[in-house]
Amino acid sequence: MRELVQKFVEFLKTLLARPDEIMLEVGAGGELLVARLRAALSLLILIMPLVGIMVGSPIDEAMIGLGAAVFVIAVSQIWLALARSRQRYPWLPYATGTYDITSTTLVLALLSMGELPAGVNSMVVWGFYPIGIAMTALRNDGRLVLYVGLLSIVQYASLVWAVLAAAQSPENLMSVEYGAVTMANQIQRLMLLALMTIIVSTVVYRMQRLVEMSGTDGLTQLPNRTWLLHRMPRLFDAARHDGATVTLALIDIDYFKRINDEVGHLAGDRALRHVVAVLSGLIGPDEWLIRLGGEEFVLVLRKPIGNAWERLDSLRRAVAESRFTAERGAEPQRITFSAGLASFPNDGSDTSALLKRADRRLQQAKREGRNRVVARDD
Numbered sequence: 001m002r003e004l005v006q007k008f009v010e011f012l013k014t015l016l017a018r019p020d021e022i023m024l025e026v027g028a029g030g031e032l033l034v035a036r037l038r039a040a041l042s043l044l045i046l047i048m049p050l051v052g053i054m055v056g057s058p059i060d061e062a063m064i065g066l067g068a069a070v071f072v073i074a075v076s077q078i079w080l081a082l083a084r085s086r087q088r089y090p091w092l093p094y095a096t097g098t099y100d101i102t103s104t105t106l107v108l109a110l111l112s113m114g115e116l117p118a119g120v121n122s123m124v125v126w127g128f129y130p131i132g133i134a135m136t137a138l139r140n141d142g143r144l145v146l147y148v149g150l151l152s153i154v155q156y157a158s159l160v161w162a163v164l165a166a167a168q169s170p171e172n173l174m175s176v177e178y179g180a181v182t183m184a185n186q187i188q189r190l191m192l193l194a195l196m197t198i199i200v201s202t203v204v205y206r207m208q209r210l211v212e213m214s215g216t217d218g219l220t221q222l223p224n225r226t227w228l229l230h231r232m233p234r235l236f237d238a239a240r241h242d243g244a245t246v247t248l249a250l251i252d253i254d255y256f257k258r259i260n261d262e263v264g265h266l267a268g269d270r271a272l273r274h275v276v277a278v279l280s281g282l283i284g285p286d287e288w289l290i291r292l293g294g295e296e297f298v299l300v301l302r303k304p305i306g307n308a309w310e311r312l313d314s315l316r317r318a319v320a321e322s323r324f325t326a327e328r329g330a331e332p333q334r335i336t337f338s339a340g341l342a343s344f345p346n347d348g349s350d351t352s353a354l355l356k357r358a359d360r361r362l363q364q365a366k367r368e369g370r371n372r373v374v375a376r377d378d
């Protein structure tokens, strides 16, 4: 039982936490997809009043329908333009989620003004609540799923309450076309919305765990190359916007093969974790340490290359001064690293160009005797 509660708390914590950058990146693509879908669907709404005019419906009724369709199309185009924009608006999924649910409630409220049961028994319009909740899965943000799910439950429960309160007699709650409004079927609908929210939350939770795993290195628990490649473009965008410099340091442990050969592969793994522990204990939250693979790491610094060199050199000294003990009773060993630095925008405008330049300087550091940091070409 305790285990179950713990799992549930962890589930909620993951859902309510700010999603990982990769999730947000993929989520922004999802927002665009939803915006395109919404824009296409709203064009379909235009057909209804046009068909109405053709089959001879009252012209004023058709005009109201036409006006509503034009409004819906205009709003959906605004959402589409915002989702397409290079700038990411964190509030956008919340605004569009609120729009999707509230417009469904408004249409249901309008229907119930004509005939009370139409508002709460219309299956087609009500279906846009679960569709709205399902679409939040594409945004990969657990907080959004819970918000939109709760919003639909609260709004629909309020509508049911208003319809029940407005009915002066039980006959008003009966309709030939829409059937009878009963407490039982309304509670079932609210439960369906809750169930949908739980299912979509679980899907997002599992996606979050998957992305977390795919962006994390299993040995050191550091972010990995995939994480770096997804994260850097946004950092470059921000740096370009602020006129700031980003320096990327390529770090390679010296003579690591020798360590492996002397103490074995498992102790080699522990040596890698030792270096990571020393570095992680010294770096700040805005300095990102990534394991690129093997005994290669990247440290991303939001600093000009000169300051980054000083920072790297002090980290180099700290690692060299720390001693690694392969196993109990063994002689403590000195581990050193070499590093090559490259900065954005001077040395390159994307991650691969910077890595290439940093690698050249790293090779230079190795040639010059290792245990050093190089920030300039020969």
Ligand SMILES: Nc1nc2c(ncn2[C@@H]2O[C@H](COP(=O)(O)OP(=O)(O)OP(=O)(O)O)[C@@H](O)[C@H]2O)c(=O)[nH]1
Residues within 6 Å of the ligand: 219, 252, 253, 254, 255, 256, 257, 258, 260, 264, 265, 266, 267, 268, 269, 272, 293, 294, 295, 366, 370
């Ligand atoms: N234990 C362990 N070893 C690894 C891991 N990944 C790569 N290696 C080893 O790291 C060693 C890297 O060796 P090299 O690239 O030849 O370079 P080096 O011995 O570090 O020498 P320099 O880089 O020239 O200073 C290889 O022996 C790999 O097998 C790992 O995850 N664990």
